[in-house]
Amino acid sequence: MALLEIKNLAIHFGGLKAVSDFNFSLDSxxxxxxIGPNGAGKTTAFNLATGVYKPTEGSVQLCxxxxxxxxxxxxxxxxxxRTFQNIRLFGGLSVLENVLVGFTQSVTHGFMGTVLRTPKxxxxxxxxxxxxxDLLATxxxxxxxxxxxxxxxYGDQRRLEIARALAxxxxxxxxxxxxxxxxxxxxxxxxxxxxxxxxxxxxxIWLIEHDMKLxxxxxxxxxxxxxxxxxxxxxxxxxxxxxxxxxxxxxxxV
Amino acid sequence: xxxxxxxxxxxxxxxxxxxxxxxxxxxTVFVVSLYPLNGVLEKFMDPYYLRIVIFIGMNIxxxxxxxxxxxxxxxxxxxxxxxMALGAYVTGSAMLRxxxxxxxxxxxxxxxxxxxxIVAALAGLVVGIPALRLRGDYLAIATLGFGExxxxxxxxxxxxxxxxxxxxxxxxxxxIRTNFFWTFAFAxxxxxxxxxxxxxxxxxxxxxxxxxxxxxAAMGVDTTFYKVTAFVIGAFFAGVAGGLLAxxxxxxxxxxxxxxxxxxxxxxxxxxxxxSITGAILAAVVLTxxxxxxxxxxxxxxxxxxxxxxxxxxxxxxxxxxxxEIWWRRRTLARVSG
Numbered sequence: 001m002a003l004l005e006i007k008n009l010a011i012h013f014g015g016l017k018a019v020s021d022f023n024f025s026l027d028s029x030x031x032x033x034x035i036g037p038n039g040a041g042k043t044t045a046f047n048l049a050t051g052v053y054k055p056t057e058g059s060v061q062l063c064x065x066x067x068x069x070x071x072x073x074x075x076x077x078x079x080x081x082r083t084f085q086n087i088r089l090f091g092g093l094s095v096l097e098n099v100l101v102g103f104t105q106s107v108t109h110g111f112m113g114t115v116l117r118t119p120k121x122x123x124x125x126x127x128x129x130x131x132x133x134d135l136l137a138t139x140x141x142x143x144x145x146x147x148x149x150x151x152x153x154y155g156d157q158r159r160l161e162i163a164r165a166l167a168x169x170x171x172x173x174x175x176x177x178x179x180x181x182x183x184x185x186x187x188x189x190x191x192x193x194x195x196x197x198x199x200x201x202x203x204x205i206w207l208i209e210h211d212m213k214l215x216x217x218x219x220x221x222x223x224x225x226x227x228x229x230x231x232x233x234x235x236x237x238x239x240x241x242x243x244x245x246x247x248x249x250x251x252x253x254v
Numbered sequence: 255x256x257x258x259x260x261x262x263x264x265x266x267x268x269x270x271x272x273x274x275x276x277x278x279x280x281x282t283v284f285v286v287s288l289y290p291l292n293g294v295l296e297k298f299m300d301p302y303y304l305r306i307v308i309f310i311g312m313n314i315x316x317x318x319x320x321x322x323x324x325x326x327x328x329x330x331x332x333x334x335x336x337x338m339a340l341g342a343y344v345t346g347s348a349m350l351r352x353x354x355x356x357x358x359x360x361x362x363x364x365x366x367x368x369x370x371x372i373v374a375a376l377a378g379l380v381v382g383i384p385a386l387r388l389r390g391d392y393l394a395i396a397t398l399g400f401g402e403x404x405x406x407x408x409x410x411x412x413x414x415x416x417x418x419x420x421x422x423x424x425x426x427x428x429x430i431r432t433n434f435f436w437t438f439a440f441a442x443x444x445x446x447x448x449x450x451x452x453x454x455x456x457x458x459x460x461x462x463x464x465x466x467x468x469x470x471a472a473m474g475v476d477t478t479f480y481k482v483t484a485f486v487i488g489a490f491f492a493g494v495a496g497g498l499l500a501x502x503x504x505x506x507x508x509x510x511x512x513x514x515x516x517x518x519x520x521x522x523x524x525x526x527x528x529x530s531i532t533g534a535i536l537a538a539v540v541l542t543x544x545x546x547x548x549x550x551x552x553x554x555x556x557x558x559x560x561x562x563x564x565x566x567x568x569x570x571x572x573x574x575x576x577x578x579e580i581w582w583r584r585r586t587l588a589r590v591s592g
Contacts, residue, residue: 050472052468071471072468072471072472073470073471073472073473073474073475073476073477076471076472076473076474077474081472081473082472084469084472088466088468088469088472089465089466089469090461090462090465090466090469090470091465091466092461092464092465092577093458093461093462093465097458097461100455100458101458101459101462101470101473101475102473102474103455104455104456104458104459104462104473104474104475105473105474105475107455107456109456111451111456111483114450114451114454114456114457115446115447115450115451116278117274117277117278117450119274121454122274124455125454125455128455129455164473165473167473168473168474
């Protein structure tokens with residue numbers, strides 16, 4: 001059984017079947033893509049996996065443990081971290097603090113330890129500071145550690161979201177359009193960074209992206225959604241030649 | 255990418271300059287030294303001014319504790335006076351019934367103050383768990399309702415068992431034990447606790463909840479737990495401040511813990527800058543002194559006081575200090591701990 005296993009997942013909003021009969025599995029070290037036209041249900045699939053929505057039917061399992069019905073913070077603690085399509089950084093906190101928030105769940109001392117500043121508290125906080133700086137260095141953000149997150153340029157904010165998600169020590173990382181709004185060069189750099197992250201942190205990465213060229217270039221397998229239904233699954237080459245996919249994106253041929 | 259290791263070792267992390275045990279010792283020594291200072295002040299300071307100073311201390315506790323919930327965690331409570339009332343009546347009526355002489359009295363006082371805080375904290379827990387499902391305006395109204403319920407209950411209760419409550423006519427004759435030392439010892443404990451909570455990795459979760467609840471949850475932060483914790487800690491210190499007031503004045507009137515008292519504390523937090531601890535302290539000082547300084551204008555006093563507030567909020571809508579602290583440097587405060 002794969003690390004992340006999704007079976008027959010579906011959610012209906014009233015009569016609208018936003019996602020139906022969705023199947024997916026991902027292991028650590030793999031990099032899979034999820035594509036589809038606007039409104040196809042890609043982000044909804046992410047929201048189902050991370051507990052933002054509760055599925056109407058189907059199962060989501062991480063390490064053979066069911067995630068259905070768990071609140072988002074528990075799902076994150078079990079090892080499923082995500083970024084957001086519309087960036088959701090803690091704008092008023094510094095870049096470093098944004099990453100440190102990801103470490104709050106690994107703090108083992110209690111509030112008393114924090115108030116008394118016990119040696120254990122200091123050890124842990126210092127250790128987390130170093131680790132956070134490490135992550136920022138990996139994502140090329142170390143020089144901006146003390147800037148307010150909201151003041152960063154767009155591309156940096158996207159990378160900071162990834163750093164923050166990595167701080168929660170995920171087994172699986174879900175990236176929701178990480179390259180949106182970037183210029184072509186930034187996109188190429190980011191894709192390099194994503195494969196690097198997969199190798200360095202040994203995580204499985206599941207990626208939503210609009211830019212077909214990019215997805216095709218780095219993903220090993222791609223799932224294509226349209227109107228909530230899976231219309232194709234396969235390697236980039238297979239998906240590229242698929243008739244349904246071309247129709248979904250370009251419309252039917254006359 | 256190969257430079258990672260090099261970057262780690264020289265990361266620009268700032269450690270506190272003083273070892274923490276030295277800092278803790280200094281704080282303890284400072285608190286203890288308030289005791290002789292209290293004697294000096296009582297001997298040489300005009301009682302009217304000393305009274306203002308003591309009220310500043312109580313307001314520092316109230317503003318800082320509410321700031322943890324309203325400012326740092328970004329929620330909105332209008333029920334702080336309710337917790338204060340609980341603490342005041344628990345401490346007040348317990349001291350009224352049981353007031354040993356000398357040293358034992360001081361320990362009784364300490365115990366009763368903490369007991370008042372604990373009762374307020376428990377009330378915070380009971381109210382907080384259901385109420386904190388609400389957000390913004392709805393939460394404000396729910397907490398406002400809580401405050402008024404506490405007032406109504408106290409107003410209608412003459413006795414609980416053998417403990418005097420006094421009902422609408424108030425509780426009188428509480429032994430007066432609180433002075434400058436007691437007030438500021440608790441004020442320092444309160445400020446140190448909340449400062450250290452706010453500026454630590456664990457405490458970052460409070461600010462993450464303020465910034466973006468959904469993102470905080472996605473980062474593994476149990477948002478409900480942190481909101482309830484902030485509420486309960488705030489309630490505890492409000493209860494202690496109430497107990498201090500009871501044993502300083504010797505009299506309690508239920509009306510003094512109504513809505514307007516909660517508003518007064520909210521104003522301190524907002525004026526100082528929601529989320530700024532030093533801002534809340536500054537505002538507590540300014541807003542306690544202002545009405546006294548304005549006595550000169552007699553009838554126009556409250557008009558001018560209100561106008562000054564309006565003008566301040568127009569000029570600095572984010573409050574006197576915004577979210578910064580007085581000695582804010584560009585360094586993130588998470589690491590200027592201590």
